[in-house]
Amino acid sequence: xxxxxxxxxxxxxxxxxxxxxxxxxxxxxxxxxxxxxxxxxxxxxxxxxxxxxxxxxxxxxxxxxxxxxxxxxxxxxxxxxxxxxxxxxxxxxxxxxxxxxxxxxxxxxxxxxxxxxxxxxxxxxxxxxxxxxxxxxxxxxxxxxxxxxxxxxxxxxxxxxxxxxxxxxxxxxxxxxxxxxxxxxxxxxxxxxxxxxxxxxxxxxxxxxxxxxxxxxxxxxxxxxxxxxxxxxxxxxxxxxxxxxxxxxxxxxxxxxxxxxxxxxxxxxxxxxxxxxxxxxxxxxxxxxxxxxxxxxxxxxxxxxxxxxxxxxxxxxxxxxxxxxxxxxx
Amino acid sequence: xxxxxxxxxxxxxxxxxxxxxxxxxxxxxxxxxxxxxxxxxxxxxxxxxxxxxxxxxxxxxxxxxxxxxxxxxxxxxxxxxxxxxxxxxxxxxxxxxxxxxxxxxxxxxxxxxxxxxxxxxxxxxxxxxxxxxxxxxxxxxxxxxxxxxxxxxxxxxxxxxxxxxxxxxxxxxxxxxxxxxxxxxxxxxxxxxxxxxxxxxxxxxxxxxxxxxxxxxxxxxxxxxxxxxxxxxxxxxxxxxxxxxxxxxxxxxxxxxxxxxxxxxxxxxxxxxxxxxxxxxxxxxxxxxxxxxxxxxxxxxxxxxxxxxxxxxxxxxxxxxxxxxxxxxx
Numbered sequence: 001x002x003x004x005x006x007x008x009x010x011x012x013x014x015x016x017x018x019x020x021x022x023x024x025x026x027x028x029x030x031x032x033x034x035x036x037x038x039x040x041x042x043x044x045x046x047x048x049x050x051x052x053x054x055x056x057x058x059x060x061x062x063x064x065x066x067x068x069x070x071x072x073x074x075x076x077x078x079x080x081x082x083x084x085x086x087x088x089x090x091x092x093x094x095x096x097x098x099x100x101x102x103x104x105x106x107x108x109x110x111x112x113x114x115x116x117x118x119x120x121x122x123x124x125x126x127x128x129x130x131x132x133x134x135x136x137x138x139x140x141x142x143x144x145x146x147x148x149x150x151x152x153x154x155x156x157x158x159x160x161x162x163x164x165x166x167x168x169x170x171x172x173x174x175x176x177x178x179x180x181x182x183x184x185x186x187x188x189x190x191x192x193x194x195x196x197x198x199x200x201x202x203x204x205x206x207x208x209x210x211x212x213x214x215x216x217x218x219x220x221x222x223x224x225x226x227x228x229x230x231x232x233x234x235x236x237x238x239x240x241x242x243x244x245x246x247x248x249x250x251x252x253x254x255x256x257x258x259x260x261x262x263x264x265x266x267x268x269x270x271x272x273x274x275x276x277x278x279x280x281x282x283x284x285x286x287x288x289x290x291x292x293x294x295x296x297x298x299x300x301x302x303x304x305x306x307x308x309x310x311x312x313x314x315x316x317x318x319x320x321x322x323x324x325x326x327x328x329x330x
Numbered sequence: 331x332x333x334x335x336x337x338x339x340x341x342x343x344x345x346x347x348x349x350x351x352x353x354x355x356x357x358x359x360x361x362x363x364x365x366x367x368x369x370x371x372x373x374x375x376x377x378x379x380x381x382x383x384x385x386x387x388x389x390x391x392x393x394x395x396x397x398x399x400x401x402x403x404x405x406x407x408x409x410x411x412x413x414x415x416x417x418x419x420x421x422x423x424x425x426x427x428x429x430x431x432x433x434x435x436x437x438x439x440x441x442x443x444x445x446x447x448x449x450x451x452x453x454x455x456x457x458x459x460x461x462x463x464x465x466x467x468x469x470x471x472x473x474x475x476x477x478x479x480x481x482x483x484x485x486x487x488x489x490x491x492x493x494x495x496x497x498x499x500x501x502x503x504x505x506x507x508x509x510x511x512x513x514x515x516x517x518x519x520x521x522x523x524x525x526x527x528x529x530x531x532x533x534x535x536x537x538x539x540x541x542x543x544x545x546x547x548x549x550x551x552x553x554x555x556x557x558x559x560x561x562x563x564x565x566x567x568x569x570x571x572x573x574x575x576x577x578x579x580x581x582x583x584x585x586x587x588x589x590x591x592x593x594x595x596x597x598x599x600x601x602x603x604x605x606x607x608x609x610x611x612x613x614x615x616x617x618x619x620x621x622x623x624x625x626x627x628x629x630x631x632x633x634x635x636x637x638x639x640x641x642x643x644x645x646x647x648x649x650x651x652x653x654x655x656x657x658x659x660x
Contacts, residue, residue: 133538144650145535146543148657170539170650172657205475208463208573209500212565213476219563233549234657235542238568243538246576320474320500327478327502327564 001163004029004071006086008039008060009274010048011103012077014136020055022166027071033062048274052140068093073101073163076119076127079275080106080185083115087122099156100127101149105184106277107284112291114181126152128160129177131184132235133243135250139169146170148236150180172235179227180236186218187241188278189285192256193298194245196305196312199260210319211245214298221285224292252278256302260316265306282306331493334359334401336416338369338390339604340378341433342407344466350385352496357401363392378604382470398423403431403493406449406457409605410436410515413445417452429486430457431479435514436607437614442621444511456482458490459507461514461566463573465580469499476500478566480510502565509557510566516548517571518608519615522586523628524575526635526642529590540649541575544628551615554622582608586632590646595636612636 005016006029013028020026030036039045039060043053068074074094078086083104090100100123104115111118119127132147139145149164149171151157157173165171174180193214197206219232231237244250255268255276269276282302289296301315335346336359343358350356360366369375369390373383398404404424408416413434420430430453434445441448449457462477469475479494479501481487487503495501504510523544527536549562561567574580585598585606599606612632619626631645 133535133542135533135535138533138535141533143533143536144539144646146539146650168650174657203465203468203471203473204573204577204579205463205465205468206473208569208576209474209476209565211572212463212563212567212569215568216563230658233542233546233563235539237542238545239538239542242541242572242576243534246538246572247534249534316474320476320498327504328560 001025001072002070003027003073003075004066004068005075005077006090007077008035008045008048009077010045010136011134013045013049013054014052014140015075015077015103016058017052017054017140018166018169019164020058022163024163026057027059027061027066029063029066030060031063033065036060036062049136049140063089068098069095071095071098073099073160075101075103076115077103080104080108080115080277081280083118084108084122087119091123094123096125099160100125101160102127102129102181103131105131105188106281107185107288109280109284112284112288114178114185116177116181126156128156129181129184130160130164131180131240133239135243135247137249142168144168146172146235146239148172148174148180148234150174150177152177174231174236176228176231178225179222179231182222182225182227183231183236184240185277185281186222186285187244188252189282189299189302190214190218190241191244191250191252192259192278192282193302195253195256195258196260196302197316198253199257200313200316202316206320207245210298211241213319215241217296217298218285221289221292221294221296224294225288251276255279259305260312262312265308279306331355331402332400333357333403333405334396334398335405335407336420337407338365338375338378339407340375340466341464343375343379343384344382344470345405345407345433346388347382347384347470348496348499349494350388352493354493356387357389357391357396359393359396360390361393363395366390366392379466379470393419398428399425401425401428403429403490405431405433406445407433410434410438410445410607411610413448414438414452417449421453424453426455429490430455431490432457432459432511433461435461435518436611437515437618439610439614442614442618444508444515446507446511458486459511459514460490460494461510461570463565463569465573465577467579472498474498476502476565476569478502478504478510478564480504480507482507504561504566506558506561508555509552509561512552512555512557513561513566514570515607515611516552516615517574518582519612519629519632520544520548520571521574521580521582522589522608522612523632525583525586525588526590526632527646528583529587530643530646532646536650537575540628541571543649545571547626547628548615551619551622551624551626554624555618581606585609589635590642592642595638609636
């Protein structure tokens with residue numbers, strides 16, 4: 001299969017490597033010609049995926065030079081807020097038969113649309129989604145991982161599964177595009193909340209409680225949107241939540257940890273060094289909660305910390321002290 | 331409230347401290363008079379809870395010298411396989427009005443009964459259960475934690491909640507005694523599985539996938555038993571699962587890690603230094619799965635490792651390579 005991977009961050013690079021190892025012809029679209037030349041020359045992405053050597057068969061091409069004529073699969077591995085612009089670029093170039101796949105985990109600010117919705121609106125064709133507990137640092141080292149591909153068209157999902165699955169990267173399929181994609185977005189603000197608690201010096205009990213209460217809160221919103229509840233119990237739900245909230249690889253958790261230690265929100269993205277999807281997604285989720293009248297105490301508290309309305313310790317303290325009698329309902 | 335805590339392991343000691351800080355009169359029942367004298371003299375439990383000073387108001391008494399005449403609450407904080415013997419001791423001594431509460435996390439071998447079922451059968455009175463993400467090392471240091479108390483009698487649950495909850499240890503109530511107790515038991519074999527993967531050097535993606543697939547598998551059995559599905563999504567379910575599978579405090583995860591590194595199963599309990607509830611529970615869960623005809627690949631693989639039928643790497647490998655098409659059903 002001829003594949004185009006758009007984006008050369010850590011996940012784009014690891015995903016391109018995975019597909020190449022699977023025997024596909026892969027081109028990676030980079031932002032600049034200089035970046036494409038460096039990656040092609042060194043076969044290493046020192047900024048985003050240090051220590052991983054990329055197969056000779058992976059080609060790198062700048063967006064200004066790339067064409068999509070032969071691409072049977074187009075994977076979007078770019079920040080969520082760039083999806084619209086990238087989709088517009090794809091729309092005028094792609095072959096109508098190509099499959100589109102989004103690996104972005106977020107919600108578009110303002111519209112509150114999921115990446116696959118933006119792609120479908122802009123290109124006029126559906127996009128499948130891939131989401132799960134998949135730290136690029138581990139996938140690129142062939143450590144066993146599993147993931148979910150969801151598509152409205154079951155045949156498209158099966159074709160993507162067949163191209164991507166292998167012994168160390170198991171792909172499961174789902175029909176719940178909305179749920180899988182919503183889970184992928186929602187876990188990032190939760191990871192920020194968990195990171196804040198970590199940064200304040202709280203322990204594993206606090207983290208586990210916070211993850212549980214947060215999952216319940218985003219599940220309520222997801223179900224109002226139309227997600228299937230079982231998706232939240234699966235790899236794209238708690239699987240990715242666990243991987244993100246408990247791993248040293250997670251930049252969203254790290255962003256929270258910096259906030260918990262008192263770093264001003266404005267300085268966090270630069271210190272993390274990569275896009276922190278959970279920051280815009282916190283704003284988007286808060287808007288969604290308000291639209292549906294769903295109480296979101298964890299998301300609201302992350303928002304307060306990001307906006308410097310209250311201190312991190314104030315916010316986590318108020319979360320842990322919330323009055324509650326029964327765990328469910330009431 | 332006059333409280334008797336039976337058991338002076340890490341959780342018994344931490345729980346006694348918590349109740350004492352909450353203003354209750356607490357006696358801890360130890361196995362030997364020597365242990366009672368040492369704890370009373372030093373106010374420290376160096377073997378199970380080093381570094382935590384116990385309030386002067388906590389009394390320690392050996393089982394041979396203890397009476398339960400004034401005890402309004404009796405907490406069982408002993409290994410699951412000792413519950414029947416302890417309940418028989420309690421049965422002849424307790425006041426009929428006393429509330430019984432089990433903190434044990436396991437299933438009785440042979441009968442496959444939950445601790446509260448054993449207590450009810452032996453004493454003729456019901457027992458409430460307390461379960462959640464509660465590492466003793468953190469609760470005893472007043473790090474924010476949350477938990478669930480479940481009882482058939484809602485009034486008993488509320489009375490226990492009122493006695494135990496405080497700012498740093500939030501108690502939620504539930505009516506799903508079976509579900510809360512089953513979750514507490516089931517997470518320990520899962521933690522062994524996760525520890526095995528850790529010991530083999532696998533990463534955060536593998537761990538998250540394994541936790542997700544394991545939770546799905548024990549949820550199927552729990553629902554067949556009559557547990558409520560939402561309990562699995564709560565503090566006693568994924569909350570405790572996360573705390574146990576990702577914490578350096580968990581002895582079950584540590585037991586798995588030793589197995590993953592090739593330590594013979596017979597040597598593991600001595601190396602861990604405390605009871606590893608997940609080992610007997612693996613056998614009990616496997617029996618339960620067979621009774622209900624539920625496929626339990628993770629539990630079966632932990633059993634194989636414990637029985638030295640196959641190597642740890644063989645077992646985890648076979649789990650990750652299992653053929654599966656869709657995530658749910660099929």
